Amino acid sequence: MTEIRLEGLKKRFGSDMAADGIDLKVESGEYLCILGPTGAGKTTLMRMICGLTEPDEGRVFFGDLDITHLDTAERGATMLSQTYALFPNMRVKENVLFGSWIKGWPEEESQQLARNILSMMHMESRSKAYPDELSGGQQQRIALARALASGSRVLLLDEPLRALDARLRLELRKDLKGMVKAMGLTAIHVTHDQDEALEMADRIAVLRAGRIIQVGTPKEVFEDPKTPFVANFVGRSNMIQCRVVSSTDGKVLLESEGGLRMEAKDGGHSPGAEVLMAVKVGNTKISTTLPGYFEGRVEKILYEGATITVEVMVKGLGLVYSKLPNRKFDDFREGNTVSVSWSPNKAKVFDIPEGGIEYEIRVD
Amino acid sequence: MSLIDRVDDASSKRGVKRAWLILVVLIFLVLIILPSVYVLFEAVSQWDLISGVASDSGKMAVIWGAVGNSFSIAFIVTIIDVIVGIPMAWLMVRKNFPGKRYVDTLIDMPLAFPTAALGFSVAIFWGVPQGLDVPGLGIVLSPYVLVILLHLIFTYPYMVRTLSGILEQLDPNFETAGMTLGASRFTAVRTITLPLFRAGLVTGFILCFARSLSETGGTYIALSLIGKQSTFFTGPTFISELKHQAGSQAAMPELILISVLLIVFALLMLFVAKMMMDKVKIPWSKVWPKFERRISRGLAVKMRNGLSSLFLALFIIIPSFFIFSFLLIDGPLPDMAGLFKAMGISFLVAGAATAFDIVFGIPMALYIARNKDKSLGKALDMLVNVPLIIPTTALGLSLFLFWSSASLPGLVLVILGHISFTYPLVVRNVIGAVEEVDPSYEEIAKTLGAKPFQAFRKVLLPVIQSSVLAGSILAFTRSLGETGATIAIDPTINTVPIYIVNLINKFTEFNNPDYAYQAAVASITLTAVCFVLMLAVKYATRRKLGGLRHD
Incomplete structure (x- = not known):
């Protein structure tokens, strides 16, 4: 040994x-x-x-x-x-x-x-x-x-x-x-x-x-994950650039550039700080009935065998992905309006990476 | 602990590895490269004597004439080779026809003939040999044309082989794609395939040019048989004629001067060719659809293939084999004891040179193949070609001058000379083979616990052994057939080609056809030996796949 x-x-x-x-x-x-x-x-x-x-x-x-x-x-x-x-x-x-x-x-x-x-x-x-x-x-x-x-x-x-x-x-x-x-x-x-x-x-x-x-x-x-790169490379993540609004009970309230508000796990950032939030696509939930952080329009539904991936176009953010079990395939249609949400402790907040966001999350 | 175990152990020591590399490179530089070009230094130190010759316009006219003949003949021969070689290579690689295997062997045949035998054969087939009554075509040819006809024979296989080698690697899908896009076959080949094999063309060009530039024995014999040996010269025959006449130091300045000219121009040629390979772009863009469509079809293709085959038969094969017609005539046999003794010397020289090539050439090839990205690797890769491009007579003279103060026996000097021009053959072959082998074989063997020499012996060597064998046999046959270097170093070392040249000299001197007959028999004997070796090469390379296995 x-x-x-x-x-x-x-x-x-x-x-x-x-x-x-x-x-x-x-x-x-x-x-x-x-x-x-x-x-x-x-x-x-x-x-x-x-x-x-x-x-x-x-x-x-x-x-x-x-x-x-x-x-x-x-x-x-x-x-x-x-x-x-x-x-x-x-x-x-x-x-x-x-x-x-x-x-x-x-x-x-x-x-x-x-x-x-x-x-x-x-x-x-x-x-x-x-x-x-x-x-x-x-x-x-x-x-x-x-x-x-x-x-x-x-x-x-x-x-x-x-x-x-x-x-x-x-x-x-x-x-x-x-x-x-x-x-x-x-x-x-x-x-x-x-x-x-x-x-x-x-x-x-x-x-x-x-x-x-x-x-x-x-x-x-x-x-x-310790960095946004790891978050995106090991199991794909939705990345959203935000500003910290406030923090309570181990959660932070974030606001995107377009004014959308969402929550994530507290990473010790003080209000006003620019941050990058990452949430795994598998932890990103969508629903046609329940309320969420924001809404978007279903662009495409990819059938992948055991899972499906739904692409949701959100105004002011671009595409957000959600990975769901395949039994949900019939719950959505292209063109549906859906709400997007996640449990705050599954979303991580990072400092804005030094090399720029684009370089940081590139996987090739 | 056996010797091999000791070598295994030593091979993993950093210092030993470095020392071995330094030794191999030093041997290459001191024993091969430096003696090959030493005459350039000698020319500088003997400048007074040489400038004496240089100001003698009569002598200079002869020297420039000889050098001019050498280079213009080599150039014409190579151009003809390209023109007839491309369709032939095409036929051999892309077409299937009955008897293809035999044609394939026939193309290689001239390589098996020692050039001395070829010179004899060509002169009696095409020319009017003086005082010899043999049934040939008997055309009265200028010596210039005769030499071209001779040189075509032994350069042709190099060109066809190089081109078909490259052609085999080119994916025919490129052409098919071109044709589905609307090009005729000829246009597709000309605009897509030909540009891709520019590198092959340049390599073939260098090989043929160098071989023609270097050839001595055959040319000298052919010229002797038509009685022009002392009026028409190429560079190498000029050197051997001077050596033959003087046999001493008398004509040294002339010898040095012409050797320097041959070496300098040959190296310049190599340099220009290398530049062309990298830089020059041939404008292929113009297209003549109608014309090219016409020559891509039916009769035109048949004619092209027919002409290629006719050229092969009439200009290459029949003139080579014509010497065997002597077997139909009765005549006095040569002094067999003398011939066998000459054979013994030839084998000794060729064997010693080849053994040296294997021991010191393989490590050099390994280093070059695995370090092509380093500057030392690149430099060595270039330098290895130098003895290949220098005419062997000039190389021989240079080597003779280099060792003149060491007073080594003539036989040793001749062996050293033969090492110089056979070494690149072995190294080139092995480099080619090693580059094909995935380096991870050896690396993985090392991670399994093999020391560097063990990894080489047990993993790499079995995979490349057929190429090592092929390279060695090539080197051996090349040495057996070599005339020029031996004459320039020490004409008293009686190898078979020297033995033949001496008989021819007696024939021209005494005008007695018996000597020519004896020379023919000696040539046929040497040819037979070379045939057997050539078949061995074929066998070794054909078994390439089977050769990978040790059962």
Whole structure:
């Protein structure tokens, strides 16, 4: 079991800061997801942990050991890449045995280990196949088997489910985490898919532009975002720029530029302050009968399977979205006038972000 | 602990890695690049002697004539290659016809012939060999035209191969899209596909031009057979003729001067070609719909394909194989012991050079392929081409001067010379292969606990081995067939091409056809050996997919 600690990691590529002072601690045996948009520096962070990229500044610790300058082969941190990189010249079994082969482990033990791991994956029957004869899901499992059989204590998963089709991806989420946990490895899983991170992670670290913005359990990150970016990236939010009117009983009364009034959870802002309010689309309620903070006109209703999303055009605010269970599909028609509301403790108030609102909530 | 284990361990040490890289780069610079261009420095230090030659207008006329011949012949040959190469490459990549596989092999055939054999074959097919009674076409050709006909043969495969390589990578959907938008096939190809393969054209141009510029043995033999070897010169044959006549230091200033001219102009050519690849845009925008529609259809297409095939047969294949007609005539066999000894020397030189290329070329190729974005990687990538573009006679002379004070044995010098022009072949091939391999294979292997050398040996090498093999065999055959460099370094090192050239020299000297017959038999023997090696290349590259596996 290994605890991973990163201290002030920095890495610059030309004018891009791929890592801009990253501090992070991953508990031994923990399954941590790094969630961030494309280009946030997720892969660079992984490569610095396993030694394929050397940081410009900062240090990497496994347990108490400073391994910043240790060779990749010595670290015992195995990477599972999104392309799997199964060696095309080797059969399934040879791929799985690669780690023990180059470390010169006793033949018999290695064979036993390979058999065990392959049977755990239900892949014994394919042990003589070449990688190009396997389906995507099978390749993914063999890549995992190879990583598990290498004796590494740390597993780095770089978008491991990305290349699979949607259905298989969902199925493999549980299997993947289950096996990593069963082997007692410390795992860091990089993804840009918020659902994947929410479902799989013990804790999530949200990364943006080379900085870690928030670390917490899926529930904390989803329900209590630290910045408007997190609020919008992990579960989409309606964002409204407002001014604080007054605060009472842990609630604030807000007023938008167009004079619409609404409530949110108190963030300690004094009356008169300019703020950005965020409320998750799933917590935004609409109704044709009950009163709300303001009213709007239904523009479009999107059917998404288990849920529906209703787009409501509100005068002075623009589009506001509401995500509802699919049984509500027949309750609304395009052109209906509906009221919009939420429970105040589900709405968060943030300072106006320094880089501007548009930059802050961009997710690409 | 075995040696390999030690190397594995050492390979993960930062210092060792750096030291190894420095060693490989140093060897490249000191053993290959510097000797190749050393004559430029020598020219400066011996300026007094050279300016003596430069002010002698009689001598200068001959030198300028030779250099002019070399470059104008190379240029004409390359232009013809482009014109006939494009439709042929097209036919090979985009069309299917019965017997395509055999045509494919036929196109590569000239590469298997040592140029000495080709020179012989072409001269007796097209020309009127003096004092030799062989049934050829027997046209009285100017030496200029004969040399062009000869050089066409061994440059043609380079052009067709380069162009079809690029063509294979181009998605025919671009053309189909163009055609659904209303363009005729010819217009679509000309305006969409051709501009996309400009890079391939330039590469093919450089390869053919350099090869033609460099060729010595075949040209010298062809000229000798029509009795023009001492009146008509290309740059390389001028050098070998001077070496043959003087055999000493006597004509050194002339040799240095012409080598410098060849090297400088060749490098200038490379530079201009590279510039063209990046900068020049060809105006493709004008369209002649009616005319282009007409030549896209029916008879025009059939004629184009027919002419391409006819050119291949008449100008490339038949003249190459014509030398085998000697097998139908009886004559005195050459001194077989001498021939086999020459064969032994040729194999020793080629083997030693290729082994060196593999050991020091592969690490260089790995570095260049993985560091193309760094300035050192870029610079090395450019420099590796230098020995490829310099005519081998000039390179040989330069190398001879570079090592002259070290008093190394001639054989060692010849091996060093052959290393210089074969090294880029191996490096280029391996760079191409490594660039195709996803770097994550090696990286993942390292995260699984493999040390750098282990990751190379067990993961990368098995994947690129067929390219390494192909590159090595190319280097080996190229060395076997090389005449110019060996003559310029030490003509007493009796490789098979030198052996053949010596027989031809005796033939012209004594006007005894027996010597020509013996030269033909020696050429046929060397050709047969090269054929076997070429088949091995075909086998190695065809098994590319199967070669990935070790069962």
